[in-house]
Amino acid sequence: xxxxxxxxxxxxxxxxxxxxxxxxxxxxxVLANAGLKVCxxxxxxxxxxxxxxxxxxxxxxxxxxxxxTKFRPFGDFDGCYWGxxxxxxxYTQAExxxxxxxxxxxxxxxTNHWGRISLRFGPxxxxxxSIDGLGDDWPIGYEDVKPYYDKIDQLLGVFGxxxxxxxxxxxIFLPPPKPRLHELFIKKAATNIGxxxxxxxxxxxxKSINKDRGECFxxxxxxxxxxxxxxxxxxxxxxxPALRTGNVDLITDSMVREVLTDREGLATGVSYVHKPDMQxxxxxxxxxxxxxxxxxxxxxxxxxxxxRHPNGLANSSDVVGKYLHDSTGADMGGIIPELFDRxxxxxxxxxxxxVYTPWWLDNKKLDFPRGYHIEYGGGFGMPLYGFNWGxxxxxxxxxxxxxxxxAGGYGASLKEDYRYFFGxxxxxxxxxxxxxxxxxxxxxxxxxxxxxxIPVLRFHTTYTxxxxxxxxxxxxxxxxxxxxxxxxxxxxxxxxxANNYGLHAxxxxxxxxxxxxxxxxxxxxxxxxxxxxxxCKNLFNVDGGMFVSQGDKNITWTILALxxxxxxxxxxxxxxxxx
Amino acid sequence: MDRRKSxxxxxxxxxxxxxLLDACKLADKKEAGADKVVAKDSNADNPTGINRMxxxxxxxxxxxxxxxxxxxxxxxxxxxxxxxxxxxxxxxxATDAKVPDFIEFIVKDMPEHQVPMRGxxxxxxxxxxxxxxxxxxxxxxxxxxxxxxxxxxxxxxxPEMKQGVSFFSLIRNLTATGFYTTEIGxxxxxxxxxxxxxxxxxxxxxxxxxxxxxxxxxxxxxxxFS
Numbered sequence: 001x002x003x004x005x006x007x008x009x010x011x012x013x014x015x016x017x018x019x020x021x022x023x024x025x026x027x028x029x030v031l032a033n034a035g036l037k038v039c040x041x042x043x044x045x046x047x048x049x050x051x052x053x054x055x056x057x058x059x060x061x062x063x064x065x066x067x068x069t070k071f072r073p074f075g076d077f078d079g080c081y082w083g084x085x086x087x088x089x090x091y092t093q094a095e096x097x098x099x100x101x102x103x104x105x106x107x108x109x110x111t112n113h114w115g116r117i118s119l120r121f122g123p124x125x126x127x128x129x130s131i132d133g134l135g136d137d138w139p140i141g142y143e144d145v146k147p148y149y150d151k152i153d154q155l156l157g158v159f160g161x162x163x164x165x166x167x168x169x170x171x172i173f174l175p176p177p178k179p180r181l182h183e184l185f186i187k188k189a190a191t192n193i194g195x196x197x198x199x200x201x202x203x204x205x206x207k208s209i210n211k212d213r214g215e216c217f218x219x220x221x222x223x224x225x226x227x228x229x230x231x232x233x234x235x236x237x238x239x240x241p242a243l244r245t246g247n248v249d250l251i252t253d254s255m256v257r258e259v260l261t262d263r264e265g266l267a268t269g270v271s272y273v274h275k276p277d278m279q280x281x282x283x284x285x286x287x288x289x290x291x292x293x294x295x296x297x298x299x300x301x302x303x304x305x306x307x308r309h310p311n312g313l314a315n316s317s318d319v320v321g322k323y324l325h326d327s328t329g330a331d332m333g334g335i336i337p338e339l340f341d342r343x344x345x346x347x348x349x350x351x352x353x354x355v356y357t358p359w360w361l362d363n364k365k366l367d368f369p370r371g372y373h374i375e376y377g378g379g380f381g382m383p384l385y386g387f388n389w390g391x392x393x394x395x396x397x398x399x400x401x402x403x404x405x406x407a408g409g410y411g412a413s414l415k416e417d418y419r420y421f422f423g424x425x426x427x428x429x430x431x432x433x434x435x436x437x438x439x440x441x442x443x444x445x446x447x448x449x450x451x452x453x454i455p456v457l458r459f460h461t462t463y464t465x466x467x468x469x470x471x472x473x474x475x476x477x478x479x480x481x482x483x484x485x486x487x488x489x490x491x492x493x494x495x496x497x498a499n500n501y502g503l504h505a506x507x508x509x510x511x512x513x514x515x516x517x518x519x520x521x522x523x524x525x526x527x528x529x530x531x532x533x534x535x536c537k538n539l540f541n542v543d544g545g546m547f548v549s550q551g552d553k554n555i556t557w558t559i560l561a562l563x564x565x566x567x568x569x570x571x572x573x574x575x576x577x578x579x
Numbered sequence: 580m581d582r583r584k585s586x587x588x589x590x591x592x593x594x595x596x597x598x599l600l601d602a603c604k605l606a607d608k609k610e611a612g613a614d615k616v617v618a619k620d621s622n623a624d625n626p627t628g629i630n631r632m633x634x635x636x637x638x639x640x641x642x643x644x645x646x647x648x649x650x651x652x653x654x655x656x657x658x659x660x661x662x663x664x665x666x667x668x669x670x671x672x673a674t675d676a677k678v679p680d681f682i683e684f685i686v687k688d689m690p691e692h693q694v695p696m697r698g699x700x701x702x703x704x705x706x707x708x709x710x711x712x713x714x715x716x717x718x719x720x721x722x723x724x725x726x727x728x729x730x731x732x733x734x735x736x737x738p739e740m741k742q743g744v745s746f747f748s749l750i751r752n753l754t755a756t757g758f759y760t761t762e763i764g765x766x767x768x769x770x771x772x773x774x775x776x777x778x779x780x781x782x783x784x785x786x787x788x789x790x791x792x793x794x795x796x797x798x799x800x801x802x803x804f805s
Contacts, residue, residue: 045632052630056773059760061628063639064688065681066760071635081632161800175802178780199800206802209686209763217775331775343785348772374656385685385769392733408744410751412667415767418755419669422768 006280013039013285019219021109023542023563024291025234030567032247044105049225067385079225080113081106088451092458099459100507108235112225116202118158118557122167125551132369138548139520140527148561157209160201168358182378183355189485200356203232222351265308267539287538294544298515314526323436323514327506330471332478332492333427335563368469371552372432380423430474433552436514471503516545531566538579607647642687660754681757687762699746
């Protein structure tokens with residue numbers, strides 16, 4: 001290596017935004033449209049779904065037929081670069097604990113492939129400590145966030161129906177798609193045993209909302225990202241429009257190392273390494289906004305030590321990295337004999353479920369404090385790697401066209417079996433609320449750095465009986481629904497206490513939150529109610545880090561609403577010269 | 580954005596043009612020249628035809644730079660895969676769909692399949708040699724079926740054939756997944772998706788067959804197309 005030097009970019013920005021997912025994308029959009037000069041730094045490459053999506057590729061266009069790789073854990077056509085591991089960027093675990101960390105490296109981050117499940121938090125979700133004494137209340141309530149939910153519903157588009165449910169608040173919805181056949185079966189079966197099933201709420205455009213984005217054409221491939229921008233990705237719906245304002249300089253393939261501060265302890269900018277040339281850079285701005293993901297933002301703060309901030313930036317409370325939590329998850333699947341030998345038709349629909357179950361019970365009567373919702377799958381999916389795997393466990397169990405066969409086999413008879421079972425499978429997944437705890441956290445590993453020399457995170461996350469009992473309840477519910485619809489459980493049915501009833505490891509559901517939480521007391525929370533650091537007024541967080549808790553809802557819609565709220569606050573404060 | 584423009588935008592951004600251009604033409608019959616739209620992919624310089632990171636391209640290059648199976652092993656895989664998926668009234672055979680090539684690739688991509696496949700193939704040859712004094716591919720068709728019958732049915736196979744059962748289950752699964760993920764196999768099983776359309780709900784005759792109906796609420800609230 002030649003002489004080591006750091007290149008300082010001469011331009012001073014109004015805002016340096018780190019990360020281009022939901023939070024960073026929304027901040028970029030709001031600030032750029034307010035006429036502010038923004039520098040957006042993304043650790044991965046440029047990605048425009050219109051050009052780069054693998055949408056409508058056929059299974060055989062992938063040599064591995066869509067199987068997953070470490071580069072694309074959700075399959076070869078998936079719209080997310082990287083996932084559970086990234087070459088040269090390790091993370092570690094404290095002994096006896098487990099965290100699974102998904103990291104995207106691309107413009108738009110995880111929003112290019114996410115499930116588009118867009119659920120508002122309800123009033124209770126902001127004030128749960130007042131209800132059950134666990135965790136903490138947010139410093140804000142539903143009434144503070146509602147106007148922003150309303151705005152993003154209209155700006156970004158979400159389908160659903162107004163059901164008048166307090167904990168699954170109404171919104172400004174596009175019409176949902178009609179349920180598929182297996183979804184009608186699920187709805188009937190679940191309703192019969194007192195479990196509600198309502199249209200799902202996904203940010204997919206079943207009707208056009210503006211001239212830049214198309215209307216859904218029902219290929220079920222939102223996970224690959226959409227070439228006509230008919231679903232919400234931060235890349236397509238926020239950043240690419242923001243770039244057109246001319247107010248955004250986008251720096252890709254660059255890993256932010258540290259937030260820089262001055263003698264007064266205020267943020268002055270960031271330093272970063274540009275991956276392709278491994279050169280070191282600094283860029284300066286009036287504000288620094290972190291949207292790097294809950295864990296990456298915490299890592300960045302903890303690595304930004306200075307004389308004024310010896311414990312890491314905005315961390316005299318010692319709370320940065322603490323309260324890390326994910327949605328809980330447990331799943332089960334089955335087969336519906338009534339659907340054997342189904343008539344064929346195209347039932348792709350939108351990319352995801354057309355119906356779901358919001359939390360419907362009262363936790364006061366249960367042995368776990370927080371709820372969960374249920375997501376459903378099934379039907380005639382595209383054949384991909386793994387399709388028709390394990391026929392030997394299926395074709396000896398049921399009569400096929402009236403004939404009892406021996407399990408396994410080969411030949412023309414086997415081909416008949418594959419046709420017979422296609423489209424009869426169904427699956428369900430519970431996604432629930434875990435309690436955010438101070439003793440479940442991430443911290444800087446004192447001995448390990450990544451290939452850029454940046455100290456890495458060490459995770460120390462655990463679950464308690466609250467989450468385990470909830471998973472047990474999920475499994476019992478799934479089993480009841482499956483039996484009620486005459487289905488036979490084919491997987492996920494034999495979990496026991498020994499494996500926490502199939503409860504996924506924390507992190508696995510990819511809803512990381514809580515590491516840089518907001519609160520009125522600077523001793524208890526790094527951020528105030530605006531997502532602004534108590535100890536550094538020109539530093540903000542706009543990702544899942546700022547969450548106090550995450551409800552039994554997927555967090556993206558709330559990240560977007562809160563990022564918009566914080567961004568409008570930043571615009572206001574900058575215009576008033578308050579920061 | 581209207582539907583016609585959407586479909587055109589789609590055709591411009593993808594390699595899978597056939598279907599899309601048809602859809603485009605349907606939506607835009609009057610506009611001349613729609614069929615002359617040239618497909619262009621943003622990373623058309625990569626040989627895979629699908630969007631790849633540079634790390635993925637390096638992996639692809641590495642995995643296709645050498646051959647795993649010997650010609651003899653490939654010949655055995657071809658015979659076995661066609662026993663598992665032969666040509667029938669509905670569709671072609673596993674080798675028609677180039678399933679052996681898929682198996683060659685996938686064992687390099689998923690190294691956990693290498694030992695079970697290689698070892699299983701050798702196990703099969705030794706069983707055949709013991710019985711018929713020939714390797715599997717040199718046995719008669721009847722002999723091949725005779726040995727396959729002893730490993731194709733997990734529940735009734737003899738205990739001493741269980742290793743063969745494991746192997747046959749693996750190659751059956753690889754063959755099936757390789758076959759049904761091709762154009763031939765997808766048509767056989769009747770997958771009809773992966774094409775732009777308007778989802779208007781379960782077809783009326785199917786609803787009737789299962790004695791199920793949309794509620795008035797659903798019909799009123801959901802997206803409908805006439």
